[in-house]
Amino acid sequence: MSTQSVVKASWMDKFGGRGKLIQILIIAILILGVLPMVADIFRLNLYGKYLTYAFVAAGLVLCWGYGGILSLGQGIFFGLGGYGMAMFLKLEASSPENTAIQSTPGIPDFMDWNQITELPWFWEPFHSFPLTILLILTVPAFFAFVIGYAMFKRRVGGVYFAIITQAIASIMTILIIGQQGYTGGINGITDLRTLMGWSIQTDFAQYVLYFACGIALILCLLVGQYILNSRYGQLLIAMRDQEDRVRFSGYDVANIKIFVFVAASVFSAIGGAFFTLQVGFMSPSFVGTVASIEMVIFCAVGGRLSLIGAAYGAFLVNLAKSSLSESFPQLWVVAMGALFIAVVMLFPRGLAGLVSDYATPVRDRLLGLFNRKPPAPKADAPKPESARLQKRDGVSIGSAQETH
Amino acid sequence: MSSPILLAVEDLTVSFDGFKAVDGLSLYLERNEVRVVIGPNGAGKTTLLDLICGKTRATGGSIKFKDLELTKMAEHQIVHKGVGRKFQTPSIYENLTVAQNLELSYPEGRTVMGSLFFRRTPAIQKRVQEIAEEIYLDEDLDKSAGLLSHGQKQWLEIGMLLIQDPELLMLDEPVAGMSVVERERTAALLRKISNNRSVLVIEHDMDFVKDIAHKVTVLHQGKLLAEGKMEDVQKNERVIEVYLGH
Numbered sequence: 001m002s003t004q005s006v007v008k009a010s011w012m013d014k015f016g017g018r019g020k021l022i023q024i025l026i027i028a029i030l031i032l033g034v035l036p037m038v039a040d041i042f043r044l045n046l047y048g049k050y051l052t053y054a055f056v057a058a059g060l061v062l063c064w065g066y067g068g069i070l071s072l073g074q075g076i077f078f079g080l081g082g083y084g085m086a087m088f089l090k091l092e093a094s095s096p097e098n099t100a101i102q103s104t105p106g107i108p109d110f111m112d113w114n115q116i117t118e119l120p121w122f123w124e125p126f127h128s129f130p131l132t133i134l135l136i137l138t139v140p141a142f143f144a145f146v147i148g149y150a151m152f153k154r155r156v157g158g159v160y161f162a163i164i165t166q167a168i169a170s171i172m173t174i175l176i177i178g179q180q181g182y183t184g185g186i187n188g189i190t191d192l193r194t195l196m197g198w199s200i201q202t203d204f205a206q207y208v209l210y211f212a213c214g215i216a217l218i219l220c221l222l223v224g225q226y227i228l229n230s231r232y233g234q235l236l237i238a239m240r241d242q243e244d245r246v247r248f249s250g251y252d253v254a255n256i257k258i259f260v261f262v263a264a265s266v267f268s269a270i271g272g273a274f275f276t277l278q279v280g281f282m283s284p285s286f287v288g289t290v291a292s293i294e295m296v297i298f299c300a301v302g303g304r305l306s307l308i309g310a311a312y313g314a315f316l317v318n319l320a321k322s323s324l325s326e327s328f329p330q331l332w333v334v335a336m337g338a339l340f341i342a343v344v345m346l347f348p349r350g351l352a353g354l355v356s357d358y359a360t361p362v363r364d365r366l367l368g369l370f371n372r373k374p375p376a377p378k379a380d381a382p383k384p385e386s387a388r389l390q391k392r393d394g395v396s397i398g399s400a401q402e403t404h
Numbered sequence: 405m406s407s408p409i410l411l412a413v414e415d416l417t418v419s420f421d422g423f424k425a426v427d428g429l430s431l432y433l434e435r436n437e438v439r440v441v442i443g444p445n446g447a448g449k450t451t452l453l454d455l456i457c458g459k460t461r462a463t464g465g466s467i468k469f470k471d472l473e474l475t476k477m478a479e480h481q482i483v484h485k486g487v488g489r490k491f492q493t494p495s496i497y498e499n500l501t502v503a504q505n506l507e508l509s510y511p512e513g514r515t516v517m518g519s520l521f522f523r524r525t526p527a528i529q530k531r532v533q534e535i536a537e538e539i540y541l542d543e544d545l546d547k548s549a550g551l552l553s554h555g556q557k558q559w560l561e562i563g564m565l566l567i568q569d570p571e572l573l574m575l576d577e578p579v580a581g582m583s584v585v586e587r588e589r590t591a592a593l594l595r596k597i598s599n600n601r602s603v604l605v606i607e608h609d610m611d612f613v614k615d616i617a618h619k620v621t622v623l624h625q626g627k628l629l630a631e632g633k634m635e636d637v638q639k640n641e642r643v644i645e646v647y648l649g650h
Binding site: 227230231232234235237238241242244245246247248249250251252253255256259 | 457459478479480483484488489491495496497498499500504505507508509511513514515516519520521522561564568
């Protein structure tokens with residue numbers, strides 16, 4: 001009968017099989033080995049900033065690519081994570097000694113400028129680092145849960161969901177800018193220097209933060225890979241294609257959607273927190289509608305059905321963005337729009353789709369030549385399984401995408 | 405096995421902006437009965453199934469399954485109580501394999517956490533294999549479901565319901581678009597699976613209806629027109645007038 005019973009289940013299958021793990025290993029080597037070797041610390045810090053968007057893009061792969069839920073408001077969660085970290089760093093930078101010249105010492109400078117004389121209650125928990133980490137993960141999750149619960153239980157979906165998330169991102173920016181005394185307003189929270197007494201501006205600190213960000217990204221990719229290869233991951237695909245059939249097979253569809261939206265929001269928030277640490281400030285421009293739509297473009301370019309592809313997409317689009325906008329600032333916006341249209345129309349599966357269509361057959365042929373003389377049982381054994389997954393990941397999903 | 409009645413629909417009404425798609429309908433289905441609902445287009449057949457499985461909410465009346473009132477229950481809870489429903493157009497997960505389609509329908513790991521930490525046990529694999537044999541798809545377990553023929557897709561969806569072992573199985577036009585051979589095999593399949601459950605079928609194909617039905621219910625404009633054995637219903641003058649005579 002099926003290969004299912006013939007091939008013994010291995011721990012690797014939980015993450016999509018050996019092939020996927022090798023791909024993650026490659027990206028880990030690139031991020032943690034190759035980039036730090038070829039780039040100076042200034043560039044590496046920029047690369048670290050690009051990688052923070054890879055968290056968001058990976059979240060969008062789960063939520064949009066597999067769950068079929070397009071969120072145009074991932075900046076909200078990126079911002080919540082980023083602001084959470086910024087609030088902690090800002091409080092540390094605003095010790096009474098550092099702020100002795102203010103009329104109220106011990107509170108952040110922008111509060112003092114806005115005639116606020118007491119630290120607002122919601123800033124209090126950010127004195128503690130463990131609590132900050134907890135809030136960076138739970139506040140976005142809770143927020144996503146509330147949005148998801150309100151919408152998915154009422155069966156709001158598709159374009160309506162996209163527009164509403166977009167509107168929330170916009171509301172959030174307006175709120176941050178309007179409440180200057182509590183949030184730092186349009187300038188954001190700036191002048192962040194130390195993390196628990198440890199300067200984050202030295203070269204060494206930036207190396208450490210870069211590696212921490214890279215490791216966290218790899219872990220997120222592994223978690224995402226686990227989710228996609230569980231029964232839950234299959235349910236996402238099933239739900240995207242035949243929502244009613246899933247519902248009438250006894251599943252509460254709203255809960256499945258809420259979970260994937262929450263998971264994507266937590267990924268984004270982790271990215272946001274690392275953004276603040278590496279860039280040294282957080283502002284509303286990383287929260288709003290433009291930022292949120294850019295995040296969707298990163299995901300689309302990389303390939304919305306591939307976690308790893310989306311990570312590459314986020315990195316490469318940002319790389320292109322900074323090199324192009326350095327020389328032609330006006331052109332970038334147009335190029336970004338053109339890129340999005342081109343990807344959606346010509347390569348709906350993004351870079352990952354191109355790679356699996358063109359590069360994978362070449363690689364397999366090369367491996368075939370290589371393996372011909374000495375028969376390699378190691379390489380042969382997991383083949384049926386990987387072929388089966390390949391089919392699911394590549395051909396069949398791709399063909400369905402084109403008919404949408 | 406207290407009462408012989410499994411499903412009691414009483415005075416069921418649903419109105420869409422004043423139009424009554426189902427109007428004061430009562431219907432009783434016994435355990436292990438195969439009932440076919442027939443009627444011209446717009447008679448309210450599919451709406452009746454939608455009401456029973458919770459897809460559409462009733463404006464009046466009651467639906468009792470065993471002793472449970474279904475009209476207020478959420479769709480997935482109705483499924484948990486033992487009601488399975490097949491849609492008119494085959495609704496399967498085209499991007500997954502046949503085995504995955506069946507496995508996803510297996511009644512375990514239905515919560516988010518349950519599905520994240522679901523383990524494929526040998527018992528589940530065995531059950532998938534059994535069902536696949538029953539629906540004539542055991543050779544195609546690893547095939548992507550989108551590549552199946554139309555008839556095979558219909559069987560697969562029936563299989564996805566069978567693996568849940570529902571006490572009431574509702575099928576909306578299971579043989580529409582099937583070849584003669586496929587129809588015969590479907591009829592054989594239905595006879596086999598109705599051994600220990602009740603089946604409610606909507607069908608237009610009269611030969612097929614004769615083949616499987618214990619009793620036939622004729623609907624017309626949302627109301628019950630006639631009910632009984634196929635031979636009797638066929639002789640009923642009102643039925644001939646609105647439906648069979650054409």
